[in-house]
């Protein structure tokens with residue numbers, strides 16, 4: 040157990056109805072008694088019972104407030120905890136903290152409350168990280184995934200994998216220890232597929248793209264030649280007049296972006312300069328930026344004008360997008376239809392299902408387009424690992440398992456293969472925080488906010 044008593048403000052900075060100061064450690068109650076004066080003088084703190092009173096710094100009253108004492112071990116950190124609910128003003132909060140520090144509290148480091156919860160065995164490391172993931176979530180889907188993990192989702196999956204691995208290792212140890220009784224080839228025949236299978240399950244849980252989109256949102260680039268309605272489409276998707284729309288080709292030069300949440304997932308749309316051969320310097324730079332954005336995007340929306348017959352410029356852009364994730368948006372459906380556009384697309388090898396018909400002007404087809412864009416984000420599966428650190432370790436474990444399986448199938452002595460299995464087990468253990476060192480904990484908690 041830690042000997043220091045830490046304090047920090049747990050609510051965001053700035054003006055607000057309330058600011059909560061959290062104190063954790065052996066001196067939590069004693070410290071609170073020295074700054075909090077109950078309305079009824081002398082009234083004792085009962086655990087979990089909120090009291091009304093005032094915050095006093097020596098003889099000076101700082102604020103009216105509520106305070107509660109929570110007794111170890113039934114607290115977030117498993118230590119004694121005190122929480123003081125002040126008015127959410129910058130000055131009051133800073134003065135209250137100063138008063139607590141002057142009386143022996145230590146400023147909490149980022150994530151230190153959660154770190155203590157982990158060190159005191161209340162939560163494993165994957166759940167500690169889920170706390171941060173939940174705080175950072177910007178969309179419902181990311182929040183849902185974090186909550187699943189906070190409730191032990193990743194932990195359960197990793198523990199099952201550890202259990203399976205330990206079972207396989209027991210088989211391996213038996214084959215190593217009793218070479219007379221256990222036929223070595225038969226043992227390999229049993230073990231290798233089990234190891235491969237476990238490696239595959241771990242790899243299947245590693246969805247790098249999905250976890251990145253969950254954390255950062257989907258990047259969708261709107262591209263096409265000038266005047267097809269890209270900026271109008273951006274505005275329609277954002278339901279806001281974000282980009283300038285004119286009937287002059289080459290209006291958009293810089294990348295204009297905006298975000299919307301589609302069914303729980305943040306999507307960042309980028310409107311780009313229309314791609315064409317241009318002699319104009321600023322437009323050329325814009326076109327270069329458009330191409331860079333297209334290559335980096337999770338999804339490209341190629342906009343075509345349904346009212347005119349596509350030409351070689353459209354064909355060039357279509358070709359650029361051949362190997363990139365793309366949807367084809369046939370805009371201006373409100374205009375008298377020109378059949379050539381659809382026939383032309385089929386002629387270019389575009390499958391009928393790839394094309395969506397919309398009108399940025401009337402809103403026709405926009406809901407279908409939103410649904411199709413949302414599909415590209417995917418949904419995290421039940422066992423999906425959604426934190427980069429976990430993905431990395433699970434991959435490492437899967438790699439060691441494959442290596443062991445291949446080695447034993449190749450006739451490498453079994454005791455040498457056991458080394459890889461130990462490494463795999465250690466990698467899985469680092470996900471949940473078994474045998475972790477201070478350096479790893481520093482890395483994990485560095486991204487936390489103070490007061491959590």
Ligand SMILES: Nc1nc2c(ncn2[C@@H]2O[C@H](COP(=O)(O)OP(=O)(O)O)[C@@H](O)[C@H]2O)c(=O)[nH]1
Nearest residue numbers: 266267268269270271284285286371398399400
């Ligand atoms: N009729 C019709 N006109 C549109 C539609 N979308 C855009 N436009 C018009 O097409 C012209 C070019 O639009 P803009 O969004 O600036 O195209 P961009 O150059 O591709 O960004 C403007 O005059 C728009 O009003 C649409 O769905 N229907």
Ligand SMILES: [Mg+2]
Nearest residue numbers: 269270290291
């Ligand atoms: Mg534009």
